[in-house]
Amino acid sequence: MNGVEQTELSQLDTICEKAEQIFEGALQEFLVHGYAGTSMDRVATSAGVSKATIYNHFGDKEGLFIALVKRLAQKKYQIFVESHKAELMQAEPAIALRKLANTILDHSMQDQEYLAFIRLVIGESGRFPELAKTFVHNLGKPGIQVLTEYLTNQRYIMIRDPEATARVIIGTLAHYVLLQEILQGKEIVPMERDRMINTLVDLISPNLTSAS
Amino acid sequence: MNGVEQTELSQLDTICEKAEQIFEGALQEFLVHGYAGTSMDRVATSAGVSKATIYNHFGDKEGLFIALVKRLAQKKYQIFVESHKAELMQAEPAIALRKLANTILDHSMQDQEYLAFIRLVIGESGRFPELAKTFVHNLGKPGIQVLTEYLTNQRYIMIRDPEATARVIIGTLAHYVLLQEILQGKEIVPMERDRMINTLVDLISPNLTSAS
DNA sequence: GTCTATAATCGGATAGAC
């Protein structure tokens, strides 16, 4: 590389580095305090930059919030959907579903950042409908599609309406996470995770589950 | 009644009337703007009382918010659960479940106040865990219990794990409302409501649904 | 592009009259 390119790159690095710092700070604050509960002062402090720098990069508070949520929705999309795609597609439903359900629950129930993200998106979905739609587009839709494809192509059992069935599965798991973890219902309405998964598998592929 | 009682009653009425006004104003504001996004000034204006009156009744902003959410959770409990209890308990699952699902979806998907309430409780569940628990106790738990009882006592089909099965049903319906209405996914991931209900009924009681 | 300092406003909460 020559000197000019290095200069340009380091400038670019500096820009991105600041933006990255701001994202990190904003992440902490918005996930914990929500949109209205977060102050730009604390974001600046948490990010280690001045407020003016944030306003230069993102225009205003709303711009920062939107950029952050969209970014998170993409990041979670990669982690969540992409990592599950390979898991399906081969085994019979009783095996594949059990594995899928376990992986989804493993990842989401322990990932406090993810749980806080869900709280944030749902909580702000009335005031930021576009963000909610981005979330559905990046996480809800691909999840349903991948599972629908599996249920459609798999050759072990006949499924009348694969997409609606995929929604039963995902809905059951999502509601389980919502009730137990997000709404803190673990002690009030306890339910072992394996009972949910067994029941789900039994319902979807009753022929294949023996006397378990 | 004598004069004294009348005086006491009218005083009581005045107190309760003010409290009721405050609740109404707070309802509008908190449901639309969330906890941090709501100002006591606007609550006072919306309620038609002065701020000092609110502070006299509820101590501080948090006290008002907690009282309001608990009150709403009880009100929704009465409307929701009590009205559905009678609906089950008699018919065979294919009929009873279809009717239950339709009533739940009818009521929740058009009730903007209820949808906003869900957004609020989930959005604040990280900062107000006790309110989330109250919500689960008053709405989630009774819903699961009523359906579990029905699935347990009904004599038409054998259900291995009624409580887990109840959660599949409720989870599917709740997730449907969440994705389509609360997260505004109607256009992104459209799904006819009857397909969901048919699929659910098919899964729960396959023997009883004919060639529908 | 980034900082410090500041403007302009709004927030929760209260004192004191009635």
Add this chain to the structure above:
DNA sequence: GTCTATCCGATTATAGAC
């Protein structure tokens, strides 16, 4: 118990130096 008027800290956003 309720109101009006007010305190004062916190908030979003920007101006101006570097």
